[in-house]
Amino acid sequence: MSAARTENASVLSHALKDALLASIVAFGLFILLLGFLIGDARGGMGLTQRPALLASVIGIVFVGRFLISLLYYNAPALRAALTRAWTAILDLATQYKTALVLLVVAIAIGWIFFAPAQWPLVVMLVATLLVGISLGFSAAFLVFAILFPVAFYDNPYYLGIAIIVLTYVMLGWGLNIVVGLAGLLDLGYVAFYAVGAYSYAIIAQMYGWSFWACLPLAGLFAAFFGILLGFPVLRLRGDYLAIVTLAFGEIVRIVLLNWVSFTNGPNGIGSIPRASFFGIPFNAEENGFAATFGLEFDPTHRTVFLFYLILALALITNWVTLRLRKLPVGRAWEALREDEIAVRSLGINPTNTKLTAFAIGAMFGGFAGAFFATRQGFISPDSFTFPESALILAIVVLGGMGSQIGVAIAATVMTASFELFREFEQFRLVIFGFAMVGIMVWRPRGLISTREPTAYLKERKTISVEHVAEGRG
Amino acid sequence: MEYFLQQLINGLALGSIYGLVAIGYTMVYGIIGMINFAHGDIFMVGAFIALIAFLILIAIGITAVPLALFLVLLIAMLLTSLYGWAVERIAYRPLRGSFRLAPLISAIGMSIVLQNYVQLAQGARVKTLPPLITGVHTLLDLGNRFVVQISNIQILIIVTTFALMTGFSWLVSSTSLGRDMRACEQDLKMAALLGVDTNRTISLTFLIGAALASVAGIMYLLYYGVIDFHIGFVAGVKAFTAAVLGGIGSLPGAMLGGLLIGLIETYWSAYFSVQYKDVAAFSILIIVLIFMPTGILGRPEVEKV
Numbered sequence: 001m002s003a004a005r006t007e008n009a010s011v012l013s014h015a016l017k018d019a020l021l022a023s024i025v026a027f028g029l030f031i032l033l034l035g036f037l038i039g040d041a042r043g044g045m046g047l048t049q050r051p052a053l054l055a056s057v058i059g060i061v062f063v064g065r066f067l068i069s070l071l072y073y074n075a076p077a078l079r080a081a082l083t084r085a086w087t088a089i090l091d092l093a094t095q096y097k098t099a100l101v102l103l104v105v106a107i108a109i110g111w112i113f114f115a116p117a118q119w120p121l122v123v124m125l126v127a128t129l130l131v132g133i134s135l136g137f138s139a140a141f142l143v144f145a146i147l148f149p150v151a152f153y154d155n156p157y158y159l160g161i162a163i164i165v166l167t168y169v170m171l172g173w174g175l176n177i178v179v180g181l182a183g184l185l186d187l188g189y190v191a192f193y194a195v196g197a198y199s200y201a202i203i204a205q206m207y208g209w210s211f212w213a214c215l216p217l218a219g220l221f222a223a224f225f226g227i228l229l230g231f232p233v234l235r236l237r238g239d240y241l242a243i244v245t246l247a248f249g250e251i252v253r254i255v256l257l258n259w260v261s262f263t264n265g266p267n268g269i270g271s272i273p274r275a276s277f278f279g280i281p282f283n284a285e286e287n288g289f290a291a292t293f294g295l296e297f298d299p300t301h302r303t304v305f306l307f308y309l310i311l312a313l314a315l316i317t318n319w320v321t322l323r324l325r326k327l328p329v330g331r332a333w334e335a336l337r338e339d340e341i342a343v344r345s346l347g348i349n350p351t352n353t354k355l356t357a358f359a360i361g362a363m364f365g366g367f368a369g370a371f372f373a374t375r376q377g378f379i380s381p382d383s384f385t386f387p388e389s390a391l392i393l394a395i396v397v398l399g400g401m402g403s404q405i406g407v408a409i410a411a412t413v414m415t416a417s418f419e420l421f422r423e424f425e426q427f428r429l430v431i432f433g434f435a436m437v438g439i440m441v442w443r444p445r446g447l448i449s450t451r452e453p454t455a456y457l458k459e460r461k462t463i464s465v466e467h468v469a470e471g472r473g
Numbered sequence: 474m475e476y477f478l479q480q481l482i483n484g485l486a487l488g489s490i491y492g493l494v495a496i497g498y499t500m501v502y503g504i505i506g507m508i509n510f511a512h513g514d515i516f517m518v519g520a521f522i523a524l525i526a527f528l529i530l531i532a533i534g535i536t537a538v539p540l541a542l543f544l545v546l547l548i549a550m551l552l553t554s555l556y557g558w559a560v561e562r563i564a565y566r567p568l569r570g571s572f573r574l575a576p577l578i579s580a581i582g583m584s585i586v587l588q589n590y591v592q593l594a595q596g597a598r599v600k601t602l603p604p605l606i607t608g609v610h611t612l613l614d615l616g617n618r619f620v621v622q623i624s625n626i627q628i629l630i631i632v633t634t635f636a637l638m639t640g641f642s643w644l645v646s647s648t649s650l651g652r653d654m655r656a657c658e659q660d661l662k663m664a665a666l667l668g669v670d671t672n673r674t675i676s677l678t679f680l681i682g683a684a685l686a687s688v689a690g691i692m693y694l695l696y697y698g699v700i701d702f703h704i705g706f707v708a709g710v711k712a713f714t715a716a717v718l719g720g721i722g723s724l725p726g727a728m729l730g731g732l733l734i735g736l737i738e739t740y741w742s743a744y745f746s747v748q749y750k751d752v753a754a755f756s757i758l759i760i761v762l763i764f765m766p767t768g769i770l771g772r773p774e775v776e777k778v
Contacts, residue, residue: 028555032525032548033518033591038600047528185574187581232763239508239577240762243713247755250710258748386706390581397578429589436582440575441567 015069022065124151161419168415170314172395172407174364180402182357183337185242188249192222192362194384196369201269211275222366223359230358256381268380275374475619486627488735489634493689494712495727497682503658503722510580513709514587519553519687550684557683592702599701714758720771
C-alpha cells in the first residue's frame with residue numbers, strides 16, 4: 001500500500017521534473033522569436049512585446065510534457081488496456097457480422113425514407129461499407145472513389161477537392177515507384193510534374209494538339225528528363241542523390257521562371273485548352289457534350305469527367321506498379337532498396353535498374369502534370385516549388401514506403417485536410433513537418449501500412465530483412 | 474581589372490558566410506554521416522534571433538556598435554545553439570541505427586517545421602535592420618570608372634570568420650572535446666566502447682554547428698540588412714554545396730568550398746546573369762558530386778558491407 005504510494009509519488013515528481021526542464025528549454029527557444037514581434041515596413045518599425053503568447057506557449061509545453069511523462073511512466077498498463085479494448089471490439093465485429101450488415105442496411109433505408117433527396121450519399125456509404133466488409137479495405141476505397149461524383153454531384157467544391165486528392169494519390173503512386181520500391185530518395189519529383197504540365201501547355205498552345213495527343217508526349221518528356229537527371233547522378237549514395245535531385249528540381253524551376261520567351265516566366269501560361277470528351281468539348285454549343293448526349297448543359301459535366309479522368313490515370317499508375325512489381329525489374333527495385341551491394345554482387349546492373357525506376361516514376365509525374373495543366377487552365381512556376389516535392393514525399397513516407405493503399409490513404413487524409421483547413425496554412429505545415437519526424441521516429445516503415453519485399457527467402461536467415469535495412473545486419 | 478578585384482572582395486565576404494554554415498554540415502556529416510537538412514534553417518533562425526536582439530538592445534538604449542555587436546553575438550550563439558540541440562534531440566537522436574534515409578526525411582520535416590514556425594511567429598514579410606556599421610575604405614583608385622572598395626562590414630565578416638575558424642580548428646585539434654569528436658568521426662561504436670560519451674559529443678557538435686550558423690546569420694543580417702523566413706533554404710543548399718566541394722567531413726575543406734562557392738556565385742552574377750546564379754551553384758553541386766565525389770580535400774569513402 002505504502003510502496004505503491006511512494007511509487008506514485010516518484011512517478012509524479014519525475015513527470016514534474018521533466019515538465020519543468022522542458023519549459024526551461026522552451027523558454028530559451030521561444031523568448032525572442034515568440035516573445036517579440038519584429039515590425040516591418042507596413043506595421044511600423046521596432047518591436048512589439050507578446051508576453052501573453054510566450055506564457056501560454058510555455059504553459060502548453062509544461063502541461064503537455066507533464067502529461068506525456070505521466071503516460072510514459074505508466075505506459076505498460078495503458079498499452080495493455082488499449083490492446084484488450086481493441087481485440088474486444090474486433091471480436092464483437094466478427095461475431096455479429098451479419099447483424100452489423102443488417103443494421104447498416106436498416107439505417108440506410110431509414111435515412112432514405114426520411115431524407116429522400118440524399119439517396120446518392122446513402123447509396124455510396126452503404127456500398128462502400130458492404131464492399132469493405134466483404135472484400136476488404138482496398139475494394140471499399142475504390143467503390144467510394146467511383147461513387148463519389150454520384151453522391152456529391154451537386155457539390156462542385158467537394159468534387160474539386162476530390163480531384164486534387166486524386167492528383168496527389170497519382171503523384172504519390174508515381175513517386176512510390178522511385179522512393180518506395182527502388183529506395184531512391186527523390187526530392188525533386190515536382191520537376192517532372194512541372195515538365196509534364198509545361199509540355200502539355202506549350203504543345204497545346206503552339207500546335208493546337210488535343211489533350212489526348214499531348215498526354216503521352218507529356219509523359220515521354222518527363223521520362224526523358226528523368227533519364228537525363230538519372231544518367232549522371234544514379235551512381236551516388238542515397239542522401240547525396242536526394243540533395244542532387246533537390247538541386248535539379250530547383251534548376252528546373254529557376255529555368256521556368258527566367259526563360260521568359262518560352263515559358264512566359266513568372267506570369268505563367270494562361271488559357272490552356274481544356275480536355276475534351278474524346279474530341280467532344282464541354283460547352284453549351286451544338287457540338288458540345290451536353291447537346292451530343294441529349295442532356296441539359298451543366299458545367300459540372302466537365303468536373304465529373306475530370307474526376308473520372310484522374311481516377312483512371314491514378315488507377316493505371318497503380319495497375320502498372322502492381323504488374324511491374326512482379327516482373328524482374330520490379331523485383332530488382334525492391335532488392336536494390338533492401339541491399340544495394342548484395343544486388344550488385346548478384347549481377348544486376350544497379351544503374352539500369354535505378355534508371356528505369358526514375359524514368360517510369362517521372363513518366364507518371366508527367367501524366368499528372370498534364371492533367372494538372374488541363375484542369376487549372378493556368379500554370380506558373382509557383383506551383384512547382386520545393387514544398388510541393390516535400391508534400392508528395394511526405395505522402396509516400398507517411399503511407400508506408402512501397403505500400404499502394406497506404407499511399408492512397410495518406411494522400412487522401414493529407415490533401416483533403418489541407419484543402420479543408422486552408423486558413424491555417426502555416427499551422428498545418430508545422431504539424432505536417434512534425435508528422436514527418438514522428439513517423440521516422442516511431443514507425444519508420446510507414447504509419448498506415450508497411451510493406452515487406454514481395455519475394456524474399458523465408459528460411460535459414462539469421463537476421464530478418466527489416467534489420468538489414470536498418471543497418472544492423 | 475578594378476571590377477574584377479571588387480568582385481573578389483564581395484565574393485570573399487559572401488563565401489565566408491557560406492563557409493561558416495558549411496562547417497555545420499561537414500561536422501555533422503563527419504560524425505554521424507547524415508545530411509542535416511535543417512541546418513540552413515538554423516542559420517535563418519540565428520538571423521532572426523540576432524535581429525530581435527539588436528532591436529531590443531536599441532530599444533533599451535545600448536547603441537554603441539561594438540558592445541551591441543558583442544552582446545548580440547553572445548545572445549544569438551546561445552539561443553541558436555539551443556535550437557541546434559533541440560533539433561538533434563527531437564529529430565535525430567531517436568533515429569540512430571534506423572535505416573539510412575530516415576534521418577534525412579526527419580531532417581526535411583524539421584526544416585519545414587522551422588521555416589513555418591518562424592513564418593507563423595514573425596510573419597511572412599521581409600524584416601529589415603537599419604545599417605549599423607557603415608563606412609568604406611578605398612583600396613585602389615586608378616581614376617577609372619570603378620574604384621575598388623572594401624566596406625567595414627566586409628572586413629568584419631572576413632575577420633570574424635577567420636577568427637572563428639582558427640578558434641574552431643584549435644578546438645578540434647587540441648582539446649579533449651575535439652579529440653572526442655575526432656574519435657566519434659572515425660568510429661562511433663568504438664569510441665563509445667572506449668568511454669567517449671558519444672551522445673554528449675554529438676549534441677555538442679550540433680550546438681557548435683548551430684552557434685557558427687548563427688554567426689553566419691548575424692553576418693548575413695548585417696551585410697544585406699534584409700531577412701525573411703525563406704533565406705535558410707537556398708543558403709543551406711549552397712552551404713551544403715560548399716561542404717561537398719571542399720570534401721565533406723573536412724573542416725578546412727568546408728571553408729575553402731564556402732569561399733569558392735561565394736566567388737563563383739559573385740563572378741557568375743557579375744559577368745553572366747544574376748537570374749541564373751543559383752543555377753550556377755546547383756550545377757556545381759551536381760558536377761562535383763559526379764566527377765569528384767570526395768571533394769577537394771576529402772578522403773575517399775570506402776563502402777563497407
